[in-house]
Amino acid sequence: MAAALVVVFDFDKTIIEWDSDNWVVTKLGATDAFNRLRPTMSWTPLMDRMMGELHEQGKSAEDIRQCLRSAPLDAHVISAIRTASALGCDLKVVSDANAFFIETVLEHHGILGCFSEINTNPARVDSDGRLRISPFHDPASSPHGCSLCPENMCKGKIIERIQATDSAKNKHFIYIGDGKGDYCPSLKLREGDYVMPKENYPLWNLITSNKQLLKAEVHAWNTGEGLERILLQLVNKLITPPAQVTQVDYKCEISNPVSKEVGHHQTLPVPN
Numbered sequence: 001m002a003a004a005l006v007v008v009f010d011f012d013k014t015i016i017e018w019d020s021d022n023w024v025v026t027k028l029g030a031t032d033a034f035n036r037l038r039p040t041m042s043w044t045p046l047m048d049r050m051m052g053e054l055h056e057q058g059k060s061a062e063d064i065r066q067c068l069r070s071a072p073l074d075a076h077v078i079s080a081i082r083t084a085s086a087l088g089c090d091l092k093v094v095s096d097a098n099a100f101f102i103e104t105v106l107e108h109h110g111i112l113g114c115f116s117e118i119n120t121n122p123a124r125v126d127s128d129g130r131l132r133i134s135p136f137h138d139p140a141s142s143p144h145g146c147s148l149c150p151e152n153m154c155k156g157k158i159i160e161r162i163q164a165t166d167s168a169k170n171k172h173f174i175y176i177g178d179g180k181g182d183y184c185p186s187l188k189l190r191e192g193d194y195v196m197p198k199e200n201y202p203l204w205n206l207i208t209s210n211k212q213l214l215k216a217e218v219h220a221w222n223t224g225e226g227l228e229r230i231l232l233q234l235v236n237k238l239i240t241p242p243a244q245v246t247q248v249d250y251k252c253e254i255s256n257p258v259s260k261e262v263g264h265h266q267t268l269p270v271p272n
C-alpha cells in the first residue's frame, strides 16, 4: 500500500521525554566532564568525547544500551507511532542525536520497524568497544551553508531531500518537534502540510513569534496524550478516501476517530 502521507518525528523530547544525550551523560556519570568541556566544544564532537569519557570509566556500549532502555517514553507516543504506521503513513525520524541511541530506544519499545528512515548523526562501536559519533554533515568537507542550523546538521536540507523523492511526491507532510533545530525544516513545509510544535518549547516560540513565515498549518501539543490525539486526528482527516466519505453522512467522518486497535480503522460506522 502506498503511503498516504509522510510523518516526520524529531527524537529528543518528542518521541522520548528526555534529551537522550543528557540522559546518558547524567545517568552514566559523565556530568563533570560534560560541564568542563561544554564551553569549548560544539555538540556532536562533545558527545563523541563523552562516549570516550565513559569508555575510560569502563562503561561498555552495552552499558550505554542498557541506560537508553531505561529512558522514559510516553505510552501514548508509542501508540501514536504504531497506529499511524498501521494506517499506512510513511514514518521517518530526523534527529540531531545519533543512530546508536535512536535505534536502541525504538527497538526496545518495539517500534523501530514503524520507521522507513532514521536521519541522524552516524554512530559505530570501534574495535576498542568505544562508541564513536560523527556529524551528519561534515562541517569541514561538506558544510550545509544554512545559517539557522548547527554546523553538523540542517534538518531543512533533509526535509527538502525527502520532499524530492518519488515516494513523497504529492504527499502531505506532518512534522513533529520541539527544538530550535526543528524550525528550519518547518519553514520548508508547504501548503497542505502540518507542523506540530511542542507548546512552550523553542520551536513553538519561534513559530508563534512570526506565524506568517510558515506555509504549514500549526497544531501545538504539550503531552504524549495530546501528541497522539492531534496526530491521529490529522491522519484520520488526511487519509479518509473520498469515495468512502460519500457513503456515509458527512458528519460521520468528523465523529469517526481513528481506532487505537490496529486494523479497525477501515470500518466506518453504519449511518443511522
Ligand SMILES: [Mg+2]
Residues within 6 Å of the ligand: 010, 011, 012, 013, 014, 177, 178, 179
Ligand atoms: Mg527535540
Ligand SMILES: [Zn+2]
Residues within 6 Å of the ligand: 146, 147, 148, 149, 153, 154, 155, 156, 157, 184, 185
Ligand atoms: Zn537549516
